[in-house]
Amino acid sequence: KQEVTQIPAALSVPEGENLVLNCSFTDSAIYNLQWFRQDPGKGLTSLLLIQSSQREQTSGRLNASLDKSSGRSTLYIAASQPGDSATYLCAVEGTNAGKSTFGDGTTLTVKP
């Protein structure tokens, strides 16, 4: 059974700092890993999707890497801004087609 863990559960940083969020998964037989952000009480916004054959994806100030063999992914946020404050979730889709397993998320607070 796939398990996804995100560390830390919460993170508070001053504006402008670069930061890294971590995601680990127990079964390396995955088809993709996706990073989302969720604002309080709202739906999820897709940030980046990394297919199993890829090592990283970039979008603006965000960079996500994937190391399947070690069961890890990191989301790097450069020059953080207060608007980045949200809960960040990672999800992996494994061999069970269509079923994504989510981590519990990291709640990020960026202080002005």
Next chain:
Amino acid sequence: EAGVTQSPTHLIKTRGQQATLRCSPISGHTSVYWYQQALGLGLQFLLWYDEGEERNRGNFPPRFSGRQFPNYSSELNVNALELEDSALYLCASSLWDRGADTQYFGPGTRLTVL
């Protein structure tokens, strides 16, 4: 382009009643996914529909069911509601492509069971 829409935004029911939640995917998307986000339990996969068929379901009892219509919209039905069914129910859609399909989420339906 319109995103994924869900209705209603909020739904209040009492124990034992039935709830029906609706989802309209992004135009052109054939897959719809349903998730439950209960307090303290994280996001749990419920159901996946593609091309009108149920393709996969998570570890939920049979009283959670749904369907997908010919226009790819979907509804989730929860029968015999229990207090622990109170949660945010999220719908997502994608253009199914094994390993490469980005899921786009709707704003959710907040179900409260009294």
